[in-house]
Amino acid sequence: MSRTRGSLLTGLLWTAPWWLGFLLWLALPLGLSLYISFCDYPLLRPPVFVGAKNYTDLAADPLFARVIANTFLYALLAIPLGTVVAVLLAILLNQPVRGQSIYRACIFVPTIVPLVAVAVVWMWLLNPEFGLVNSALALVGLPGPLWLESPRWAMLALVFVSLWLVGSPVVIYLAGLQDIPLTLYEAARIDGASPLRQFWHVTLPGLSPVILFNVIIGVIASWQVFALPYVMWRTQRGPGNSVYFYTMYLYDNAFQFLKMGYASAMAWVQFLIILALTGLVFRLSRRHVHYRGS
């Protein structure tokens, strides 16, 4: 008995940095924001309890509906496209040819570039007049769009840039590919499976847990998109609010309009949406994800 209590004390002492931090920087803020989300709190005056007003206001706020729609649209474009591109790149980078480490480094390098710098570089690359992208399109005879200034193309421009930053999932898929036992491919070959069928019946099932991991990360990340559009469309949040995302509206409510209660309500809605979406991804994937050994 005394031994258990002693070890409980040592255990709590060793793990103290984590649980102290958890209480201070996570549990306390979460509780605080739940309370504030039921208050009118313009930061400079003390909070006043207003019940569910912030939440009912959110439900009636057209801009709130707009940022949710934008965020979903971005996720629906960027996650599937990113997954396809990353898996294809990983397969390409897994081929046994010389110089692979250099090619891998090239694909990975953009992901470590500060997002502010990414934004600055792509703003100029996508400049309709002086940018490289449209002059490359002109070379093959295609008319270049206005990209960042066009309500229709702004979102696609952002998805395009997100594909440039696909390096981390590529590295994860690469490790996943190398984890698939070669014997499976040999067996498939003996059974006369073409490379395409091998991809479909060996590679994809083998990668499916890693794909699930990356999709979940992607879902969570899509609800946090901030730095890139914040820098690329500084004031107008994109033409016709076309690249105005959830986190940006939250940030604006909190730090531009000083509506802390409203922003806190947004934060809690965001939290619940992410939880629901992650649960959904798990549910949908149960049938298609194959864990080896089970």
Place this chain on the structure above:
Amino acid sequence: MRTRTALLTHVLLVAVAAAFVLPLVWMVCVSLKPPGEVLANPPRFLPRQPEVDAYREVFRSEHFDFLLYARNTLLIAVLSLVGMLLSSAIAAYGFARMNFPGRRLLFGICLATMMIPFPVIMVPTYMIFKELGWIGTFLPLWVPAWFGSAFNIFLLRQFFRGIPIELEEAARIDGCSQWGCFWRIILPLSKPALAVVALFHTLAVWNDLVGPLIYLAHQEQFTLALGLQFLQSKSGDTPWNQLMAAATLIVLPVIVLFLLAQRTFIRGIATTGIKG
């Protein structure tokens, strides 16, 4: 047949790699152009006559103090890195080696917190820091690091559990304390994992925009990322070759770090992805 496939693979790889690297090469090229050449239509890729005037201007600009911002960024990085490594390692050791009631529950909560994105707690943490009088100081940017991060604790715990416990048992018999085991056996053996944590943490600080944007108030406190954002927001009067020069100055250290620690990078991402 086989050589033709290999050739095709090579061509594809070169094309793809070039596409990924070109934007960064273009950034450097624009930074070496005179203003007139930047606004050429159609654009030329390489500068006709490379010149460093844009860099000279950026160093003189009142909107961008590279050396000061670099000093600020490094200060925050070092202060938070020491705390992050120490606290994450200590907590990870607790989770890896202590057998106490409630450990599984606590560790489960620790893992679950990884799912909570920063924007969700952005507003209340700001209010807490405001109560503490920390807004407009570096404190919000490094003090929380001294409480570890769930992700790093998880990563280090996995690594610690891979170290044979017999080493510590032998040391305990020889009279080594638990702390001694941690400090003299576990930490020295965990250099590869600690390097991954240190690398990704430093990178995160270097690249972070949201934290400095919310918590810092004065231009003398800006970090490099925030400084570049500020310079860009003044782009009405900042020519693009200067913006690209500033961007190059911020990106270059990261690239050098990557070239020096490429293996650590790749190992870090691969392990976290697979084991996660």
